[in-house]
Amino acid sequence: MNVCGYLPESINEGAGLRAVLFVSGCRHACEGCFNAASWDFEAGEPFAEAMSMRILQDMLDNPLLDGLTLCGGDPFFSPEECSAFLYSFRKLCPGKNVWAYTGFTFEALMRQPKRRELALLCDVIVDGKFQMELRDVSLPFRGSSNQRLIDVAASVEHGDVVEWVLR
Amino acid sequence: MKVMKRDGCLVNFEMSRIVKAVDKAFIAVEGASREQAALEIGVRAAHIAAGMDQVTVEEIQDIVVEHLQSSGYTEVAAAYQQYREIRDLERVRRGELYKISRDVIGVANLDLLRENANLNGDSFSGKMSRIGSEYAKWMASHFVLPAELMRAVKDGYVYVHDLDQYALGTTNCIFIPFNRLLERGFNTGNGSVRPPQSIMTAMALVAIIFQSQQNSQFGGVSGSKIDWDLAPYVGKSFRRHFRKGVAYLEEAAQRTSMAGILPDNELYIDNEQLKETYPRTYRYAYNETVNEVKQAAESLIHNLNTMSSRAGGQIPFTSLNYGMCTSTEGRLVSHALLDATMRGLGGGETPIFPQHIFQCKQGVNQREGDPNYDLFLKAVECSSRRLYPNFVNVDASFNLAYYSPDDPDTIIATMGCRTRTIADRFGRNRLSGKGNLSFNTINLVRLGIEHGILEGKRDLPDLTHFFKQLDHYMVIAVEGLIHRYELQADQPAKASDFMMREGVWEGGEVLSPEDKVRDLIKHGTLALGFIGLAECLKALTGQHHGEDETSHRLGVEIIRHMRQFCDEASERYNLNISLFATPAEGLSGKFTKLDRHTFGVIKGVTDREYYTNSFHVPVYHPMAAYRKIRSEAPFHELCNAGAISYVELDGNARQNTAAFREIVQFALQQNIGYFSVNHPVDRCPACNYEGIIGSACPGCGASEADENFQRLRRVTGYLTGNYTERFNSAKQAEVRDRVKHL
Numbered sequence: 001m002n003v004c005g006y007l008p009e010s011i012n013e014g015a016g017l018r019a020v021l022f023v024s025g026c027r028h029a030c031e032g033c034f035n036a037a038s039w040d041f042e043a044g045e046p047f048a049e050a051m052s053m054r055i056l057q058d059m060l061d062n063p064l065l066d067g068l069t070l071c072g073g074d075p076f077f078s079p080e081e082c083s084a085f086l087y088s089f090r091k092l093c094p095g096k097n098v099w100a101y102t103g104f105t106f107e108a109l110m111r112q113p114k115r116r117e118l119a120l121l122c123d124v125i126v127d128g129k130f131q132m133e134l135r136d137v138s139l140p141f142r143g144s145s146n147q148r149l150i151d152v153a154a155s156v157e158h159g160d161v162v163e164w165v166l167r
Numbered sequence: 168m169k170v171m172k173r174d175g176c177l178v179n180f181e182m183s184r185i186v187k188a189v190d191k192a193f194i195a196v197e198g199a200s201r202e203q204a205a206l207e208i209g210v211r212a213a214h215i216a217a218g219m220d221q222v223t224v225e226e227i228q229d230i231v232v233e234h235l236q237s238s239g240y241t242e243v244a245a246a247y248q249q250y251r252e253i254r255d256l257e258r259v260r261r262g263e264l265y266k267i268s269r270d271v272i273g274v275a276n277l278d279l280l281r282e283n284a285n286l287n288g289d290s291f292s293g294k295m296s297r298i299g300s301e302y303a304k305w306m307a308s309h310f311v312l313p314a315e316l317m318r319a320v321k322d323g324y325v326y327v328h329d330l331d332q333y334a335l336g337t338t339n340c341i342f343i344p345f346n347r348l349l350e351r352g353f354n355t356g357n358g359s360v361r362p363p364q365s366i367m368t369a370m371a372l373v374a375i376i377f378q379s380q381q382n383s384q385f386g387g388v389s390g391s392k393i394d395w396d397l398a399p400y401v402g403k404s405f406r407r408h409f410r411k412g413v414a415y416l417e418e419a420a421q422r423t424s425m426a427g428i429l430p431d432n433e434l435y436i437d438n439e440q441l442k443e444t445y446p447r448t449y450r451y452a453y454n455e456t457v458n459e460v461k462q463a464a465e466s467l468i469h470n471l472n473t474m475s476s477r478a479g480g481q482i483p484f485t486s487l488n489y490g491m492c493t494s495t496e497g498r499l500v501s502h503a504l505l506d507a508t509m510r511g512l513g514g515g516e517t518p519i520f521p522q523h524i525f526q527c528k529q530g531v532n533q534r535e536g537d538p539n540y541d542l543f544l545k546a547v548e549c550s551s552r553r554l555y556p557n558f559v560n561v562d563a564s565f566n567l568a569y570y571s572p573d574d575p576d577t578i579i580a581t582m583g584c585r586t587r588t589i590a591d592r593f594g595r596n597r598l599s600g601k602g603n604l605s606f607n608t609i610n611l612v613r614l615g616i617e618h619g620i621l622e623g624k625r626d627l628p629d630l631t632h633f634f635k636q637l638d639h640y641m642v643i644a645v646e647g648l649i650h651r652y653e654l655q656a657d658q659p660a661k662a663s664d665f666m667m668r669e670g671v672w673e674g675g676e677v678l679s680p681e682d683k684v685r686d687l688i689k690h691g692t693l694a695l696g697f698i699g700l701a702e703c704l705k706a707l708t709g710q711h712h713g714e715d716e717t718s719h720r721l722g723v724e725i726i727r728h729m730r731q732f733c734d735e736a737s738e739r740y741n742l743n744i745s746l747f748a749t750p751a752e753g754l755s756g757k758f759t760k761l762d763r764h765t766f767g768v769i770k771g772v773t774d775r776e777y778y779t780n781s782f783h784v785p786v787y788h789p790m791a792a793y794r795k796i797r798s799e800a801p802f803h804e805l806c807n808a809g810a811i812s813y814v815e816l817d818g819n820a821r822q823n824t825a826a827f828r829e830i831v832q833f834a835l836q837q838n839i840g841y842f843s844v845n846h847p848v849d850r851c852p853a854c855n856y857e858g859i860i861g862s863a864c865p866g867c868g869a870s871e872a873d874e875n876f877q878r879l880r881r882v883t884g885y886l887t888g889n890y891t892e893r894f895n896s897a898k899q900a901e902v903r904d905r906v907k908h909l
Contacts, residue, residue, distance in 0.1 A: 008791055009791055009792055010817075010818065011816055011817075011818040011819075011820060011823040011826045011827075012817075012818040012819065012823070015823060015825050015826070016823070016825045016826045016829060017792070017826040017829060017830065018826075058791075062791055062793050063793055063833065064791075064792060064793045064829055064830060064833055066825070066826070066829070137856070137858070137865040137866055140822035140823065141822070166825070
């Protein structure tokens with residue numbers, strides 16, 4: 001798996017202050033994508049041990065961080081590698097949460113075992129393709145109004161999609 | 168016999184020079200030389216001059232004109248006179264004064280016009296003001312400043328702020344005791360004003376007091392606890408609405424038994440019994456009151472952005488501190504001020520004034536369950552949209568020491584720019600009724616270059632001589648403050664007019680117009696400031712305090728040394744001398760220019776157009792927000808005249824107030840005294856979209872070529888409209904270089 005960007009602190013990809021990892025590779029090819037250069041699975045550099053150590057270290061050092069966001073590309077095209085990383089993340093950073101962005105719908109993720117495994121490691125998933133005609137700049141953390149902020153735990157418990165609300 | 172020339176030097180008298188000049192006049196008038204007549208005039212002038220042991224050029228010329236006239240050569244006398252005037256004019260043209268006015272009038276020197284970001288230097292009245300100010304500076308630097316200080320200024324070691332006010336003896340800034348002025352009423356000089364009977368009137372008078380006070384001084388005007396000051400007038404409004412309600416809404420029986428009988432002290436918002444007994448009237452009175460506070464706050468904010476108090480369309484530099492008053496009335500004031508600021512001005516645009524400062528305190532407004540926590544959250548939301556309020560830390564160790572829960576005048580507050588003036592060796596350890604008198608700033612960078620390693624003259628910094636030179640210039644700067652203080656103290660009360668007459672400066676009301684203000688202004692502070700700690704450290708050691716831990720320790724040592732110097736100077740002169748993290752608006756490019764001229768371009772030191780503000784980690788240094796906060800925190804305690812720290816947010820902060828709040832609270836926990844978050848606030852006039860706008864508006868798609876996007880940025884703590892129009896070149900460069908910490 002390659003990654004094509006890392007922001008040690010950001011306010012734009014989820015609630016609170018977050019570290020953001022951009023995972024290379026996406027086949028959704030949405031028109032008007034904010035980051036088309038990241039579609040290429042070979043973009044950026046391999047996600048090496050040093051990089052993953054650095055992210056975990058930042059999480060431990062930076063008292064302001066609320067958690068990590070997986071962005072892309074689409075991390076759900078690399079579910080195994082992402083899950084492996086999140087397992088160590090969960091172990092080392094118990095107080096922090098995880099957001100992830102995907103072009104798949106939440107329902108689709110739930111039907112595919114590997115993607116479902118990754119989804120269950122996340123707290124909030126921003127789902128759905130970006131749709132130019134539904135573009136709305138006033139929506140926090142997403143680009144078009146079809147995209148949802150999904151509370152993963154509540155959705156699993158409820159057996160249906162529960163949208164995440166700011167508490 | 169000697170002749171004194173215009174530049175003051177003495178030369179021998181030479182008759183031939185007179186003869187030559189007179190002959191030129193003959194040639195001009197008669198077309199031919201008249202050597203004989205010219206010689207005659209020369210001889211007669213020499214004869215008169217011989218009786219004096221010293222004569223000026225002007226006197227000789229007067230003698231010549233007189234003799235030409237008395238000899239019947241009136242036309243030649245006129246020609247001579249005309250030639251003399253032309254030469255005088257040429258001399259003036261070569262002079263600095265002429266150049267100053269020419270540059271101001273012709274808009275030739277943009278940095279001169281934009282020295283003050285809030286003055287419209289392109290306007291007629293702005294130019295008038297600049298010319299006056301430039302002349303006053305010239306006057307002060309040539310004839311008033313102590314010679315040693317002048318030398319240090321010229322050489323780029325020290326900067327005297329607000330030099331144009333130096334010779335006049337004007338004072339800088341003040342916290343206004345609004346409670347006292349409103350309680351007693353006041354006189355603006357053109358008319359007297361009764362104490363207000365409602366919150367609407369009280370807030371209108373707040374604007375008038377700000378405006379009147381602004382003309383008594385040159386710096387900021389601030390309300391240190393406006394929620395406490397205005398709460399009683401919310402109460403008055405409630406009483407009025409309640410009595411009116413009783414008269415119109417209640418049944419006849421109740422009306423006759425109660426109306427007018429209810430004493431004032433029972434008519435207050437929190438009186439539960441009132442609410443039960445007169446539910447309809449209470450509801451009416453409460454709603455009317457809330458509505459009135461809201462409208463009053465809205466018109467106050469409009470007033471403070473629209474009424475110019477000085478030339479060049481300058482509105483008063485106003486600040487409002489609030490957030491600590493937990494009474495229902497006081498809370499209504501704070502809510503209304505924040506709501507009005509979020510709503511914005513007429514077109515929804517962000518108000519530039521007043522500067523809002525939210526006073527943060529554990530147990531009052533910092534946690535769920537604290538009585539004013541809702542106000543803190545609203546302040547965060549407001550700041551995420553409007554860049555205001557800033558956050559001042561009542562819990563910081565150095566502020567808490569002065570805080571007494573019984574006296575709201577001991578709640579720490581700031582002047583918009585960051586000035587802090589709570590401590591007083593003469594006992595007035597509170598905020599209102601005094602302020603800062605003046606400040607001088609030390610250029611740390613120049614000292615760093617002279618004693619550091621970057622010039623290649625040594626391998627290790629020469630700290631012994633660095634500190635020695637620092638002391639040398641601190642002595643000069645502080646003696647300059649004292650010299651200026653003497654001018655200020657010697658002013659009669661009538662010079663500062665409103666400030667003394669109305670007791671805005673505490674005690675001024677008992678002075679007669681001719682009394683000197685000395686005994687009162689000693690309660691104010693004199694501040695020694697500094698700029699460019701980052702570049703100084705870079706020049707000394709090769710790394711600034713954001714890059715290296717050892718440099719950071721050295722930085723703290725330097726600033727601690729300066730603070731110690733101020734403390735000792737306070738004892739020596741028996742005055743309040745404090746250390747200031749200078750807000751460096753007009754200054755940020757001046758030292759850099761001088762230093763680059765002397766030392767050339769040194770990478771990381773003089774290679775930008777500006778020096779980094781006070782002890783800040785450079786805006787161009789990439790660094791996580793928490794690390795920047797931790798790095799700057801230790802300096803806050805040392806700068807007792809005030810300091811501010813910022814982090815830069817890249818993104819639309821209004822959509823992520825959780826992050827915003829966490830950052831603010833983290834800074835407060837780190838013992839930072841005064842804090843704010845910078846983030847881009849752009850506005851599209853076509854669709855009113857507010858947020859980040861690149862080359863096209865994300866809201867309506869309008870392009871930069873077609874729409875004039877308003878881009879709001881902060882400078883020296885105050886906001887400034889379109890920064891590309893009002894900032895000087897150094898400040899614009901600094902804004903371009905700001906890296907976001909997030």
